[in-house]
Amino acid sequence: MTTAPTTAPDPLAAFSDPGWLSGDRTEVYRTLREDFPVLQAGPARVVSRYADAETVLRNPTGRMQPPGRDLPEWFPAGAAARRLRANMVQTDGEVHRRLRGAVAPLFTARRSEELRAAAAAEVASELDRVLSAGQPFDAVAELAARIPRGVLRLLIGMPDEDWALMLDTQVDFLMIFSPFPLEPAQQARLDEVSQFYFDYFDGFLGRTTRPTPLVERLLAAESDGRLSHDEVLSLMHTVLDAGFETTRTSIANLVEYLAERPELLDTARRNPATQVGIREELLRLRAPVQVANRIPAEDVVASNGTVLPAGEQVLVVIGAANTDDRAFPEPDRMDPHRQNAAQHLAFGMGLHHCLGAPLARIQLAETLAGLAERVGAIRADGGAPRFPSLIFPSLASLPVRFSSR
Numbered sequence: 574m575t576t577a578p579t580t581a582p583d584p585l586a587a588f589s590d591p592g593w594l595s596g597d598r599t600e601v602y603r604t605l606r607e608d609f610p611v612l613q614a615g616p617a618r619v620v621s622r623y624a625d626a627e628t629v630l631r632n633p634t635g636r637m638q639p640p641g642r643d644l645p646e647w648f649p650a651g652a653a654a655r656r657l658r659a660n661m662v663q664t665d666g667e668v669h670r671r672l673r674g675a676v677a678p679l680f681t682a683r684r685s686e687e688l689r690a691a692a693a694a695e696v697a698s699e700l701d702r703v704l705s706a707g708q709p710f711d712a713v714a715e716l717a718a719r720i721p722r723g724v725l726r727l728l729i730g731m732p733d734e735d736w737a738l739m740l741d742t743q744v745d746f747l748m749i750f751s752p753f754p755l756e757p758a759q760q761a762r763l764d765e766v767s768q769f770y771f772d773y774f775d776g777f778l779g780r781t782t783r784p785t786p787l788v789e790r791l792l793a794a795e796s797d798g799r800l801s802h803d804e805v806l807s808l809m810h811t812v813l814d815a816g817f818e819t820t821r822t823s824i825a826n827l828v829e830y831l832a833e834r835p836e837l838l839d840t841a842r843r844n845p846a847t848q849v850g851i852r853e854e855l856l857r858l859r860a861p862v863q864v865a866n867r868i869p870a871e872d873v874v875a876s877n878g879t880v881l882p883a884g885e886q887v888l889v890v891i892g893a894a895n896t897d898d899r900a901f902p903e904p905d906r907m908d909p910h911r912q913n914a915a916q917h918l919a920f921g922m923g924l925h926h927c928l929g930a931p932l933a934r935i936q937l938a939e940t941l942a943g944l945a946e947r948v949g950a951i952r953a954d955g956g957a958p959r960f961p962s963l964i965f966p967s968l969a970s971l972p973v974r975f976s977s978r
Contacts, residue, residue: 585614594961598863599905602893611879617752617866617886623901623918625875626894629887630922634870636665637925640884643668647754652768657749659807662815662925669924675794676808677928679728679787685931688724692936695723696943704947704977709954712971714740717824720940721817724932728812730785731777738773742766743818747965752866752888774806787812815929820936822861822967827940829971830855830907832953840909842945850909852937857917858907863892864964865921891918949976 587593587601605612605621612619620626629635638644643658643665657663661672678684699719703710710716718740725731731739748755748763755763778784784792791808794800800808831838841848866888873881881887895917896904908914920927927933944951955972 584609584612584619588614588963591961594963594966595959598892599896602890602896605890605893606897610877611875611881614888615753617888618881619888619890620875620881621890621893621897622876623894623897623899626889626891626918627922628875629867629869629873629881629889630865630918630925632867632869632871632873633924635867635923635925636870637663637669637866637868638665639868639886640870645754649760651760651764652771653749653760653763653766655803656767656771656807656810659801659804660749661808661811661928663750671799672804672808673928675791675800675804676787676812679790680928680932682931685929685935688727688932689935689939691723691727692720692939693943695720696936696939697947698723700943700947700975704975709972709974712828712973713821713825713968714970716828717821717968717971718817720824721820721936724936725813725816728785728787728816729809730781730783730788731813735773735777739813739817742769743814744960744965744967746770746814747818747962750866750964752864752886770810771803771806774809775802777809778805812929815927816932818965818967819861819927819929820933822965823856823859823933823937824940825968825971826859826861827852827855827937828944828951828973829953829957829968830859831944832951832973834907835950835952837907837909838945838948838951841941845942845945847909848938848941848945850911850914851907852934852941853914853917854907854909854911855937856919857895857901857914858905860891860895860917860919861967862919862921862964863890863966865889865891865925889918891921894918947978949978951975 584601584605593601602621610622620629639646644654648654661669664672699716703715722733722736745762745766748759791800791805795802795805837851841851866886868886869881869883871883875881898904920930952974954974957971958969959966960969
């Protein structure tokens with residue numbers, strides 16, 4: 574058994590290469606899994622095999638922040654630090670349990686299923702709109718970014734006219750998840766965006782007259798001392814962030830994938846039973862979150878015998894793990910009939926498993942069903958650039974043409 578991870582320059586160079594970050598990651602992911610299953614990247618260790626990713630994510634002692642701290646050591650004081658300390662997905666222990674418990678009852682599979690009709694209606698409305706408008710159109714801005722509104726109206730009550738404000742700032746907010754120190758300009762922008770969301774939701778609460786069940790629940794928790802005001806505002810933004818970002822990314826990825834492989838849309842239309850498999854395979858092959866951060870509180874032994882020491886940062890490369898042939902034979906092939914497709918790690922595992930996973934699956938399923946019903950063919954109409962992000966390489970735009978059935 575060894576405690577020294579393998580080091581190599583090529584994968585590390587890719588991690589900071591904008592071309593690779595926004596492009597095809599297949600070969601580097603394969604190199605990581607086969608040649609460098611535990612790789613040192615500055616203060617962090619990178620794991621890329623499915624077995625190791627699953628072990629680290631499921632580990633009940635895994636933390637989001639260093640032991641004894643509620644922020645990374647490098648994170649400066651400011652609005653972003655306030656936001657991070659109250660961010661359900663980045664907190665640990667009792668704080669995480671308290672924040673998650675405040676909203677978890679509204680995100681069970683049963684409660685999520687109650688929102689299916691709203692998701693389906695929004696999909697139908699948006700598809701009818703783009704099909705009747707001029708072609709081509711940007712499937713990110715004009716479809717993927719709009720479909721989540723149907724569900725989020727019911728959860729938060731945010732009016733449609735405020736939607737553009739969210740879209741202008743959401744990508745910049747994702748810097749709060751960076752596992753490495755930000756440049757001064759990036760940190761300043763993150764503080765600005767974090768303050769914007771505090772101010773927006775504070776003002777929203779002040780003017781809303783008919784709060785949704787979610788908002789009522791959060792305000793009651795603040796009233797009886799279970800949540801601070803920062804935590805209420807942060808949880809509202811977390812619901813927006815999680816309900817919008819990963820859903821938008823996955824819907825855009827779906828449209829892109831169907832444009833690349835037109836036979837899939839025909840398959841989904843002729844055999845609706847395959848739609849579940851297509852959805853899960855899409856999440857496996859193009860997970861909206863490609864890297865997750867954990868800090869184990871006890872030593873973890875990786876599949877190659879390397880020890881991941883307690884207290885040290887581990888970066889779990891979900892995208893690489895999801896295409897590990899040890900877990901998924903012929904991993905780069907989309908197989909709607911793959912028996913274990915749903916065992917992908919797109920929504921994480923363990924204590925920080927995505928709370929909104931059932932709802933995200935419903936929205937993606939309704940989008941696929943709506944496309945199969947209303948759209949005859951999808952054709953790309955130009956380049957599809959992605960944001961050069963290690964963690965969130967979402968599509969920035971996707972020009973396509975839809976033909977009606």
